[in-house]
Amino acid sequence: MASINPRILISSGSPFEAQIGYSRAVVDGGFVFVSGCTGYDYKTGQISDSVVEQTEQTMTNIQTALREAGAEMRDIVRVRYILPDRKDFPSTWPVLQKWLGDIRPAATMIQAGLMEEVMKIEIEVTAMMSRK
Template sequence: MSSPRKLISSHSPFEAQIGYSRAVVQGDMIFVSGCTGYDYKTGLISPDVVDQAEQTFQNIAAALAEAGAEMKDVVRVRYILPDRKDFESTWPVLQKWLGDVRPAATMIQAGLMEEVMKIEVEVTAKVEK
């Protein structure tokens, strides 16, 4: 018998508008949707890619915590940036959050939903039960 699916919400307006969850817990796996640098409490986003990266990881950490996981449980990460030249400037933030975890990773250059968004990050985590 499979375990029930648990849906995690950040209450971002995008979730209701588009029809998705911030994260989905299925068994021992947690799939966190692409997160951007919006501060969900204020609805604001910094114009700086490094600030956005930091806020993005705060958003991911909050989703993981609600799912009963931590950053140490991340096994896969995808970075999406509209401008690949911005990626290197985010490395200190990535190192801070995932340096000891060292998940499998991919960086993709692609347009994001809004022009102000400079980075989007998606993670998959696995928790031991």
């Protein structure tokens, strides 16, 4: 009988994870599911007012979670962008192109309110393990 890999929970140290009861990422079934990341710098607890800077920090946060899971950005197969103001989305494209342009995952953009007014973008990704 084949061994079953254990489910792995990954935390960024964000206070929201403990308060709400979720993980930054979960490794299960050959995939890494990275929850909605925002532009907070988890080391300082700070967030920029700029949607572009928030997008850059969000992608850095996603990369950190993926690496802790044993994956890389190139393993991303699905991405979902959530913005309170869809008019901000085009200004994020150069950052997204830099991080995902060669990967070209399936993607969806949704306009919705986020947990805090200061948050201008939230991004979640799914990555497939062993895509080396």
